Amino acid sequence: MRWLADVHVRxxxxxxxxxxxxxxxxxxxxxxxxxxxVRAGKLLRIAFDAADRDEAEAAVAEMCGRLLANxxxxxxxxxxxxxxxxxxxxxxx
Numbered sequence: 446m447r448w449l450a451d452v453h454v455r456x457x458x459x460x461x462x463x464x465x466x467x468x469x470x471x472x473x474x475x476x477x478x479x480x481x482x483v484r485a486g487k488l489l490r491i492a493f494d495a496a497d498r499d500e501a502e503a504a505v506a507e508m509c510g511r512l513l514a515n516x517x518x519x520x521x522x523x524x525x526x527x528x529x530x531x532x533x534x535x536x537x538x
Contacts, residue, residue: 455486
């Protein structure tokens, strides 16, 4: 079964976020004066095969723990879904 995972990696609270600070400053300079804070992160979309939801969840958790997120500085959470197929076997992403 084909799975899609949207993995969100963010800095932990209390970790300095210079990218977020730069974005916040830029937004304020553009006239968005009420912007108080921006925290930057990354979104990773991963397509992979797994037999069932439990196996897919375990695979994503291991990917995050081994490569995608530094557990000292970052948190990772994800949304997992089965990839839908169109007629003719072409996948919908």
